Amino acid sequence: MAGVTAPIFSRTSQYRLAAPLLLGGCAPGVLDPAGxxxxxxxxxxxxxxxxxxxxxxxxxxxxxxxxxxxxAGNTRAEYRPDxxxxxxxxxxxxxxxxxxxxxxxxxxxxxxxxLDPSQPLASKVAPIRVDVVALDWKWLFVYPDQGIASINRVVAPVGVPVSFRITSATVMNSLFVPQLGGQIYAMAGMETKLHLQADKPGSYRGLSAHYSGKGFPGMTFRMDAVSPEQFAGWVAGAKAGGPVLDRAGYLALLKDSEDVKPYTYRAVPPGLFDAVVKDSGTLSAKRAKDGRQQ
Incomplete structure (x- = not known):
């Protein structure tokens, strides 16, 4: 008709174009597994x-x-009040x-x-051992075999099991990587175990699934699944730079901090994880109530 301009996109087309924008806000989770x-x-x-x-x-x-x-209008329905x-x-x-x-x-x-979290995964390759310490409000990941540590980042080769030992130097937390497996609690003076594996390269979001104070929302980390060569390069890079995790460095980690960016330590004293478990978090947990330092 004269004087009427047809719309470039129909309303249906507009909805289709808007759908990816809405779905883009959906983070991958347990229904999009990678291991x-x-x-x-x-x-x-x-x-x-x-x-x-x-x-x-x-x-x-x-x-x-x-x-x-x-x-009311169905006369065939039998009324049986008794x-x-x-x-x-x-x-x-x-x-x-x-x-x-x-x-x-x-x-x-x-x-x-x-799916027992303490049960090792069946694999022809040896697992990567990672010791985990929950802190306020960050995660410390120690690689005892490589002699390095990282804050708020786990790196592991694709297809290789990762064997976690988990404890806390503060209040109770919960380690959870939704795309890779279930969560397990981190408790002061105790050791829990978790075995995960990523079968696809990628960066997977990890978090604390247990409220632990005001910094809880930012207590997240990334678990990166990379090639064996990239993993070896990351280990070499960590050993080449970064501070040493000595006693002074650990005491600094016990202080409250929020939204901490990932970084690495080039050296870690042997037996750090066992010392944290035996200490039962006395350097911080005894001064913490409901996740708030007193």
């Missing part, structure tokens, strides 16, 4: 969801069908939830044993 433990965690979640939907969906449909059948008991209905009401609980319990039982 064997993460894949197993996702399978447990999806199996559990399917089992629960097996009762939720029929219940919703039955509710809608019930409301439609017993509507109805009190039905053996078939009783069997249905109790058997289906019982089966759901049994199936969910089976999935949880099998999955929790197959």
């Amino acid at each position: 064997p433990v993460g894949v197993g965690d996702r399978l447990v979640l999806l199996n559990s969801l399917a089992i629960m939907l097996a009762i939720v969906v029929p219940t919703i449909l039955a509710t809608l069908a019930f409301a439609w059948w017993f509507r 109805f009190a008991y039905s053996g078939r209905l009783e069997l249905l009401v109790w058997s289906i939830p019982a089966l759901v609980v049994i199936f969910l319990g089976g999935v949880a039982w099998i999955g929790s044993h197959d």
Whole structure:
């Protein structure tokens, strides 16, 4: 028609163009795994969801069908005000939830044993050992075999298991890399274990999944999965520069700090992790309540 200009994009096209912008704000998580433990965690979640939907969906449909059948205008619906008991209905009401609980319990039982965080991952290559110390509000990662350490960054070769020993020099925290596996707690005076592996190159977000004070939101780190050559180069670079993690350096780490950028230490004293566990965090945890230094 004269005088009418057709829009360049239809409304549908505009929605399609806007969708990637909205989805771009979604960070990868447990449903986008990048390692064997993460894949197993996702399978447990999806199996559990399917089992629960097996009762939720029929219940919703039955509710809608019930409301439609017993509507005021349906003369075929039988009005039974004296109805009190039905053996078939009783069997249905109790058997289906019982089966759901049994199936969910089976999935949880099998999955929790197959994905036991303290159980080493099956692999033909030796794992990379990393000792982890939770601090206020940062993560210390010590590589005992390489003799280096890093703050808020883990680097490991692709396809190589990483064996974590975890403790805390302050209040309770929780180490969690959503795309690679489940979380495990870090507690003063205790040692927990976690085994993860990245099968795809990339940089994966890690965080503390347990509130630990005002700096908690920034207590994040990156776990970078790189080639063996890149890992060797990173280790060599760490040894070539950076400070030494001596007693003075460790005491400095115990001080509160937020949103700390990653950096490395070129040397670490042997037995640091065991000393932190035996110390039970007395240098900081005894002065901390609810994550706030007193």
